[in-house]
Amino acid sequence: MxxxxxxxxxxxxxxxxxxxxxxxxxxxxxxxxxxxxxxxxxxxxxxxxxxxxxxxxxxxxxxxxxxxxxxxxxxxxxxxxxxxxxxxxxxxxxFLLRDDAVKTLTEIRARGLPVGVLSDCSAELAESWLSLPLAELVDGVVLSCEVGRRKPDPELFALIAARLGAVPQECLYVGDGGGHELTGASSCGMTAYMLRAHDWAGNDAHSRETDWSGPAVRSLSEVLDLL
Ligand SMILES: [Mg+2]
Incomplete structure (x- = not known):
């Protein structure tokens, strides 16, 4: 699909x-x-x-x-x-973005595809979200602290897909693997890619699935090659 x-x-x-x-x-x-x-x-x-x-x-x-x-x-x-x-x-x-984030998100949307953010986060991001430039660059967002669920809860993946007007089977999911999100996204029917960037090994994240054996990209820009 x-x-x-x-x-x-x-x-x-x-x-x-x-x-x-x-x-x-x-x-x-x-x-x-x-x-x-x-x-x-x-x-x-x-x-x-x-x-x-x-x-x-x-x-x-x-x-x-x-x-x-x-x-x-x-x-x-x-x-x-x-x-x-x-x-x-x-x-x-x-909350500052990677160097290629704005260009990548802008290009995805220029190709007619909606972009979503699904984050396991606490109140700080939720209370800041609307003031962040990123809010203007995405079509849907699901923040765990607002929904009362954490990754890999399948409801989160279903919810972000719905907010983008898509079914999970049509969604590409990209993450560093925190909260076993890649397995969670895959289980819901999304196609999941790990972002294994140059700084991945040094990330201190909760419940990261370091044993992910599925596909990976090395930069956000590489996501464009998957579309
Ligand atoms: Mg993460």
Whole structure:
């Protein structure tokens, strides 16, 4: 069946990989105003990802309030606000796209195919989405924290296909493999390609399927050759 829509993962796919030391730095920046040791705060962030990714802890402020409590600290509202601001600044650095992303997305749409984004993400991306240039470059988006489901939940793949006006069997899915998304997309009938870019090995992602044996591309631009 010919491809009639293309779905991209966000983190580590449309954006560059994020090594562990960057996550450490980001944790340090939001831990500082709270007076919480960075290792404790980083662990609280990591352990809570499954909850944060399905929006179970609310927006960013509510989420951080709960994490502060879990770290055994009292909540100081001014410190909480400063920590949230530091977190958003740090996260926005992660929302910058790969060099060939805009050109690739623009070309796909120029060929008449809708483009979608399906991301396992927490409140920061959802709260920023409409202000990102990327929002203008895609025809549909599904963010896990807004839907209350994480990859590889089949409902997510069905939902993004529907938002693009396509059936999954007509969709090409491209991702770095986080959240076992490639297996999830394939199971739903999509044709899945791993983006195994030059920085792939250094990416620190949750539940990445490093054993993916299916097809791969080495850059976003290569996706154009598949259409
Ligand atoms: Mg990813």
């Amino acid at each position: 010919p491809v009639s829509a293309v779905v991209f993962d966000f983190f580590g796919t449309l954006t560059p990989s994020t090594p562990s030391h960057v996550w450490d730095d980001h944790a340090a920046r939001s831990a500082a105003p709270l007076g919480i040791p960075v290792e404790t705060w980083r662990a609280a962030l990591d352990v809570s990802f499954p909850e944060r990714a399905i929006g179970a802890l609310g927006g960013l402020t509510e989420t951080f309030r709960e994490l502060v409590r879990r770290c055994g600290h009292d909540v100081d509202e001014a410190a909480l606000a400063a920590a949230c601001a530091a977190r958003m600044t740090a996260q926005r650095e992660l």
